[in-house]
Amino acid sequence: MRRMNRALVTLATALAVVAVPAAASAAPRPAPHDGLQERLDAIVSAGAVGALAEVRDGRGVWRGTSGVAERGTKREVPVDGRFRMGSITKTFLATVVLQLADEGRLELDDTVERWLPGVVPDGDRVTLRHLLDHTSGLYDYKRTLTMPPSPAFLDGRLRTWTASELVARAVAQPPTFTPPGSGYAYSNTDYVLLGQVIEEATGRSYGEEVTDRIIRPLRLRDTSVPGTSPRIRGPHPHGYVPVVRADGMELVDYTEMNPSLMGASGEMISTTRDLGRFVTALLGGRLLPDRLLDEMKTPGVADGTYGLGLSWRDTACGVTVYGNDGDALAYQSWSFATEDGHRRVTVALTPDFRGDPDDAVDALLDEAFCG
Secondary structure (H helix, E strand, O other): OOOOHHHHHHHOOOOOOOOOOOOOOOOOOOHHHOOHHHHHHHHHHHHEEEEEEEEEEOOEEEEEEEEEOOOOOOOEOOOOOOEEOOOHHHHHHHHHHHHHHHOOOOOOOOEHHHHOOOOOOOOOOOEHHHHHOOOOOOOOHHHHOOOOOOHHHHHHOOOOOOHHHHHHHHHOOOOOOOOOOOOOOOOHHHHHHHHHHHHHHHOOOHHHHHHHHHHOOOOOOOOEOOOOOOOOOOOOOOOEEEEEEOOEEEEEEOOOOOHHHOHHHOOOEEOHHHHHHHHHHHHOOOOOOHHHHHHHOOOOOOOOOEOOOOEEEEOOOOOEEEEEEEEOOOOEEEEEEEOOOOOEEEEEEEEOOOOOOHHHHHHHHHHHHHO
16 A cells, blocks of 8 residues: 555644654664654654654665654654555565566466456556556456544454455456556556466465465564454554544554455565565576666656666755655554665654654655765
C-alpha cells in the first residue's frame, strides 16, 4: 500500500493530540552523524507518534529513535523495532519475479492471460512487465475498499481477504487508462496479480519463495511474510489510524490487523537493519544479474522514477539513491541506498495524522546522504 496518508492528514486535523517530546538519547552520538537525531525529532514533531532510523556509511553506523512506542506511555521506540513495511514488499516480490525470469521459468513479456487465464479482462494485452512498473492501467483495488477515517473500516480488521477477491474488485472497475503501457498509475492490484503468477510458476506461495530466495540467504532474521497473522512479533512500536467519532476524530490502535488486506502488494514486516541489508544486497548484485538489475532501474514511462519494483530519488546534493517507500496505514517506511551501496538509510514511523511528516523525512534523507 502506498501514500494514502496525505488525505488522512487533512481529515484528521481536528484530532486533539498531545505532542510527545522526542525521547532523549541515552548516549552521545558519534560526531560524524551529528544532526541526524535532530532530524528524527523533527519527523515526530511534524506528525508521528514515534520514529526510528538506521544510517550506515563509510563513517560507521547510526541508529536512533524519537517519540514513544505507544500513545499514553513514556515507553521509547525500540531501536530494533519491527514494523509493517507496506509497499517495500513490492521490491521483494519484483526481485523474485526477476529471478524466475533469469531461470527461464517465466518471461517479463508474458501476458497475464498466459498465467492467469480469464482473470483480467483483455489480459492478453497486459504483460508481467506492465504489472511490475505500474503501466498496466488496472484499477487499484484499494480504492474500492472502505478506508479510514470511516468507523466501518475497523469492522474488517481481522477479515481474511483472498487475492482473487481483491483482484475481482479491481477488474470490476474500468481501467485507469488504455492501452496497457501507455501511461503510469500506481496500482496495488498489479502486485497482487504478480503474487498469483509466482504461485502458478512455482507451485508454491509467493511468501515461501520470498523467504527461501531472499529472507534466508540474506539472514534477514527479523523480516517475515505474515500471511493472515495479525500480530507483529518481537519488539515494535504501535501503529494508529484516524477514525471519525460522534465527538470528533480519534486515533485507534491498529497494530494488530489481518495483513491479507495488503497481501503481495504490502504485507511484509521488517526492521531498519534488515531493510538496509536487503537494499544494499540488491543493488550490489547479490540477488540479480546486472542485466536484470538494469531492467529494474528502467522507468516504465519517460522521465519516470519507478522501474520494476524499484524507485529512485535525487537528494539535495544531486546523488541519486535507489529503494522504495511504503505505507501500511498505521506505519510508513523508507529504505534507500546509493548505487554503490556505500550509504544506506532506512526510516520508519507511526503517523499521528496531526500533519504530514514527508518533508521532515526528506530532510533526514538529505542529511544522511549529503551531510
